[in-house]
Amino acid sequence: MKNLTLILALFFLNISFSQDNFCCTSPDDPECCSLNDNKDCCAERPDGHGPINLMGDHMHSKGDLMFSYHYMGMFMEGALTGSEEISTETIFENYINSPEKMKMDMHILSLMFAPSDEITLMLMANYTSKSMDIFTNTLEVFNTNSSGFGDISVMGLYKIMYEPKQAAHFNVGFSIPTGSIDQRDNTPMMNNTLLGYSMQLGSGTFDVIIGGTYFNQLENFSWGAQTLYKSRIGKNSKHYTLGDRAEATIWSAFKVSKKLSLSTSINYYKLKNLEGYDSDLNSMINPLVNSINSGRSQIDFGIGSNYIIPSTSLNKLRLSIQASYPLYQNVNGIQMKNTWSGVFGLKYSFKNTL
């Protein structure tokens, strides 16, 4: 609780840096656009983009094209029931195996393109590898792995407003079930066993994503908020549906220099229960293959940085990092405990390609 107070104090201290209501400090500033060309003014600052773990946080001007590569690592260790840790011995009272550690590596490629000042389109694809260490009830450890392409997301960002110091847009998109839901691996019990829900790579359903983003920029400081809802449509080919996901993020960033910004963020998400179940899974083996152990709420605190690598005026290379730590997590049934996640990203923008 002491940590939480400290983190919140840090977050709001960041907000108190606000000074002037313009993103350009002086008309002589070579990085500053004229007042008639405000639209590029804000986005070209390091904190013109939100923290790197956000999706669809910023729009582009007509004709702009942006490529990005993100690496994300997510780490889990131990298990929780509700928000309390649960020992492997307790898990063995009901299951044969108990999850010990899990790691997920995601390589994400995305493309943003603005056919007009009103609309920015986004396409995202990922390659994901998952690895889980599992205890047997004789206290031996074995490992299962899965890897492959995940679901592809398409998103449209529709401008609500774009002023010198504030911007807002709607996020509307969908995800296409290109990721496998039939990942298998060998286990001490059986070869080529179907892996649990959290080891699969996609949802198996078309998912609709809707939300909105608001962004406010002051002289050396900016803040923003985003909310997204992912709704799963129908059942997948294995007769189950992953839970809908609702999330809200608020972030603040301090512009250290023309090239560097530092940010803090708080993200809350709620993942609903999985509905139905995959009948090829034996739900007594491991809590993670039992569909009742699904759905959670979590609050993460993030710290991050955006850096603009000096390059020509027509294109910009940005480097970003972000680390997130859970402040609170509450799971339904028995699930793994998230420990932290990290994102590293490179973005390359071409201006006025139309």
Ligand SMILES: [Cu+2]
């Ligand atoms: Cu972009």
